[in-house]
Amino acid sequence: MSVDRGSDEPMHRQIYGALRRFILDGQIQQNTLLPSTRSLAEDLKVGRNTVIAAYDQLLAEGFIEARAGSGTWVAPIQQKRPPAALRAGLAAPQKLSRRGQTIVNGPQPPRNAGVINFHPGVPETASFPFTIWSSLLVRNARSRDENLLGYISFAGHPGLRQAIASTISLSRGINCTADQVIIVTGAQAALDLASRVLMDEGDHVWMEEPGYLGAKSAFLASGAQLAPLKVDRLGWHLADPELPPPRLIYVTPSCQWPFGTIMRIEERLQLLDIAERHGAWIVEDDYDGEYRYRGRPVPALRGLDHADRVVYIGSFGKTLIPALRIGYLIVPRELSVPFDRAVSITGQFAPLILQATVNDFITQGYFATHLKRMRRLYARRQANFVKLCQEHLAEWLTVTENDSGMQLLASFVRPYKDSDVVAAAVKEGLDVQGISINYHSSEPEHGLLLGYAAMDERQILRAVLALRAAFMRLDRQ
Structure with a gap:
């Protein structure tokens, strides 16, 4: 030695x-x-x-x-x-559980560092008011407030819960009290928590088909049996006779993922009736419902009368900064105590100092100002993005404007497999996401879900030209 x-x-x-x-x-x-x-x-x-x-x-x-x-x-x-x-x-050999295997073997969107990012759902951060945010954050960090430093308020900072309850009434038409608001570490944590609290292993979940991959993973991890709730550009197939009685129904009614369709009022009422008849819970994922570019945002499903079986999920990841990892649920009053207790043992509570800072950002008016500015910016970027796609990609893609969301669905003019396009794009230094990964049980449609919100005009042009080069690469093969 x-x-x-x-x-x-x-x-x-x-x-x-x-x-x-x-x-x-x-x-x-x-x-x-x-x-x-x-x-x-x-x-x-x-x-x-x-x-x-x-x-x-x-x-x-x-x-x-x-x-x-x-x-x-x-x-x-x-x-x-x-x-x-x-x-x-x-x-x-080390073995994962069956649920673990299901989670890690599922498809994953590309995440490559150092490339042009066409990821859907990524917000602009360069325009974020960091000076204001830093000032609020430093003040909370220096306050030495015991209410921000201890093991308390597992369901969330009381001020932020109240601020969400107040603002969401105006922005999304949801009437709730602060105790119905549960703060967690992002929308994915909210999906995980809801699936743990509301489901037993083997329960049937109506899962949008196609639908959000993160929701599918959360439900499968909780042992759910997924039943495909088919969706197309015309709406939700709620009367499908092959659907089993549900325990939980997952929907994105304000901007369906990935089609961008808005659920019509008759479908919303029918969905609430189905949940009532089966004693099922509806999980409403309002991932970017704040972004509507013509007229006011569509009110949430949770905002309708008699929507007491709806658990609403929102997040500040799209409206502020993704890395904040702060999301929330609005639960029926009867579920507020169970969810409060569940958060305390699952460890999904966000840092209270960050929550206090978000509360200050909202109550002092900065959030509303920032959101209004981002709506105008994203509307301009979407129009510019569609124009550039029509000029440079019409031979391969059809892209049309949408009244809501931070991404657009691009349909192939020719019969490409989107996985081939994704692979070719990576070689051109571009990350794109195919829509086929959002299908779980049926023959997938192929296309791309292109996020434009985080790029300025120069970056959008660069990304569009890189995608054009990827298609030309494929055509030469």
């Missing part, structure tokens, strides 16, 4: 680690007398206190024991481990 004086690791940790490894691998047998601290220190040319520190750590962990009058001995560890090399050969 030796010590490396040039290492960043302290010498007592090197000695501790070497002895620990020798004992575990059986190179030093149990009931072996170890050198005295003075003797080992002289051999290694280190201070005696260095060896004492190493021995003390081994003693605390039970690897060695001090026997009165006879020195320090390796403890009689009952089960001797084979050497590391042999253990590697004997080890059984």
Whole structure:
């Protein structure tokens, strides 16, 4: 054994680690007398206190024991481990649970660093008022408010819960109280929490087909049986006789993912009636319902009368900054206490200092101003994006404007597989997302879901030309 004086690791940790490894691998047998601290220190040319520190750590962990009058001995560890090399050969293959396999084996949207980003649902961050945000954040961090520093308010910062309840009445037509608002770490955490609280393993979930991949993953992870609720550009097939009685129904009625369709009022009323008849819960994912470019945003399904079986999910990831990881649920009054308790044991609560800062950002008027500015910006970018697609991509794609959302559906003019287009785009330094990954059980439609909101005019042109080059690459193959 030796010590490396040039290492960043302290010498007592090197000695501790070497002895620990020798004992575990059986190179030093149990009931072996170890050198005295003075003797080992002289051999290694280190201070005696260095060896004492190493021995003390081994003693605390039970690897060695001090026997009165006879020195320090390796403890009689009952089960001797084979050497590391042999253990590697004997080890059984590590297996995930069935749910774990389902989660990790599912399709994933591309996420490549250092490329042009056409990801859907990504907001503009360059225009975010960081100076204002920083000032609010610093003030909350310096406040030393015990209400922001302890293990309290698991369901969310009281001020933010009240601010959401107040603003969502105006913006989305939802009447609720603050105790019905549950703050979590993003929309995906909200989906996970809802599936855990509202479902048992084997329950049927009506899942939009095509539909949001993140929701599918959350429900499968909770052991759900997915039943495809078919959706096309004309609407939801709610009367499909093949659908089983549901325990939960997942919908994106304000801007269907990925088609961008808005659910008509007759469909909304029919959906509420179905949930009432079956005693089912509806999960309304309003992932970017704040963004409507002509007229006012469409009121949420949760805002209709008699919508007491709807759990509404919203997020600040699209309206502020994705990395905040702050989302929320608005639950029926009867579920407010169960969800409050569930958050406390699942660990899905967002940092209170960040929540307090979002609350200040809302109540001081900055959120409304920022949202209004982003609506105007995204409307201009969408019009410019469609124009550029028509000029440069008409040979391969059909892209039309949409009244809502932060992305547009692009249909192929020719019979491409979108996975081939995605692969060709990566070679041109471009990340795009095919829509086929949003199909779960039926023959998929192929196309692209293109996010334009995060790019300025120069970046959009660059992305469009890169996509054109990807199609030309495919055509040459």
